[in-house]
Amino acid sequence: MGKxxxxxxxxxxxxxxxxxxxxxxxxGHRLSEWCGHGPVLEQDIAMTNIALDLIGEARNLYQYAxxxxxxxxxxDYPFKRKENEFYNCLLTELPNGHFGDTIVRQFLYDTFHYxxxxxxxxxxxxxxxxxxxxxxxxVSYHLDFSSKWMLRLGDGTEKSHNKIQEALNDKWxxxxxxxxxxxxxxxxxxxNIGVDLSAIQQKVNDYxxxxxxxxxxxxxxxxxxQSGGKNGTHTEYLGYILTDMQYYPRxxxxxxx
Amino acid sequence: MDKKxxxxxxxxxxxxxxxxxxxxxxxxxxxxxxxxxxxxxVYTRRLEGVSIWVVESKNITASNPDDAEKLFDPAExxxxxxxTFYELPDEVKHM
Numbered sequence: 001m002g003k004x005x006x007x008x009x010x011x012x013x014x015x016x017x018x019x020x021x022x023x024x025x026x027x028g029h030r031l032s033e034w035c036g037h038g039p040v041l042e043q044d045i046a047m048t049n050i051a052l053d054l055i056g057e058a059r060n061l062y063q064y065a066x067x068x069x070x071x072x073x074x075x076d077y078p079f080k081r082k083e084n085e086f087y088n089c090l091l092t093e094l095p096n097g098h099f100g101d102t103i104v105r106q107f108l109y110d111t112f113h114y115x116x117x118x119x120x121x122x123x124x125x126x127x128x129x130x131x132x133x134x135x136x137x138x139v140s141y142h143l144d145f146s147s148k149w150m151l152r153l154g155d156g157t158e159k160s161h162n163k164i165q166e167a168l169n170d171k172w173x174x175x176x177x178x179x180x181x182x183x184x185x186x187x188x189x190x191x192n193i194g195v196d197l198s199a200i201q202q203k204v205n206d207y208x209x210x211x212x213x214x215x216x217x218x219x220x221x222x223x224x225x226q227s228g229g230k231n232g233t234h235t236e237y238l239g240y241i242l243t244d245m246q247y248y249p250r251x252x253x254x255x256x257x
Numbered sequence: 258m259d260k261k262x263x264x265x266x267x268x269x270x271x272x273x274x275x276x277x278x279x280x281x282x283x284x285x286x287x288x289x290x291x292x293x294x295x296x297x298x299v300y301t302r303r304l305e306g307v308s309i310w311v312v313e314s315k316n317i318t319a320s321n322p323d324d325a326e327k328l329f330d331p332a333e334x335x336x337x338x339x340x341t342f343y344e345l346p347d348e349v350k351h352m
Contacts, residue, residue: 042284042295049298145294152287 012187013125014068015087016194018077019184019230020116021061022088025078026238027109028054029245030096039099046145047102053138060131079249083239084232087182091174093229093237097167100153100160104167107146111208112178114143115200124192147211154215161216168212169220175208176201176225184230265314266292270306278310289313 031051038044062074120132179201188194263285269278286292292311
């Protein structure tokens with residue numbers, strides 16, 4: 001095949017971009033798995049629309065990354081890296097499950113994503129702030145969408161309430177990894193490019209709390225939270241995701257779009 | 258998901274440069290708010306519109322196609338109802 005892709009570990013900006021892009025790519029990919037399988041036509045379309053938004057955001061970021069590295073194209077990042085070279089948070093890898101599982105996962109991501117982009121709009125890095133500003137409008141809609149579904153399902157029938165509560169209990173342990181700052185996060189924050197994660201953590205959790213309460217749900221009492229994604233240590237799921245995502249370009253290395 | 262109780266909504270979209278909402282289609286939703294969200298996802302993907310109206314189908318009363326003859330045919334030959342016999346002077350030719 002071609003030459004091995006080696007990430008430059010001396011380049012915090014690159015790593016920061018990938019942290020952000022990989023989150024949207026992986027959860028976007030998960031959402032795309034719903035295509036043709038949604039419970040209702042309109043939700044099938046809604047989820048795949050959101051997937052397109054997220055993958056589009058990831059593309060913008062990978063294009064920027066490719067320019068920075070110089071010897072890559074945007075496609076190298078999703079299609080040629082190994083599991084331990086991805087820096088997405090673990091939540092994004094979790095399987096779709098039923099519609100309620102997907103909504104809870106999406107809600108937990110959208111809440112973080114929204115407040116992250118709100119800050120990134122004023123990043124010192126002009127390109128990142130541009131990408132953030134474009135995506136912010138899309139993410140505002142995603143947050144509205146997932147919040148409303150949390151309310152409908154939580155404050156719905158007894159059956160929907162129980163299913164969503166169970167989904168929330170399952171996934172809450174993955175809800176705080178976003179705020180655990182990596183070395184990259186600290187470096188980027190110093191340069192006013194990145195975001196102070198501890199500052200947005202409160203806003204995000206307050207918002208989540210508000211919706212969860214309004215949905216007549218409860219937050220599980222959790223002392224320990226899963227992490228590892230930002231260091232390239234992932235759940236077993238990522239391997240299967242990449243096998244799907246990378247099958248074609250790895251099998252036919254010279255295919256073009 | 259028990260969709261048996263979801264009412265049908267008619268969706269009307271006004272385009273960016275348009276003056277009125279046009280009927281775009283219909284969909285099922287649990288309530289009007291959800292209908293707007295669904296309409297946004299389904300009927301505005303290609304920027305077909307910038308404004309959405311949803312109306313429960315049961316609230317729309319339509320004329321009966323069988324009555325079309327007696328309702329609309331009489332208007333066909335009443336040309337005096339159209340403003341076509343005025344000659345516009347040049348001064349107002351852009352009217």
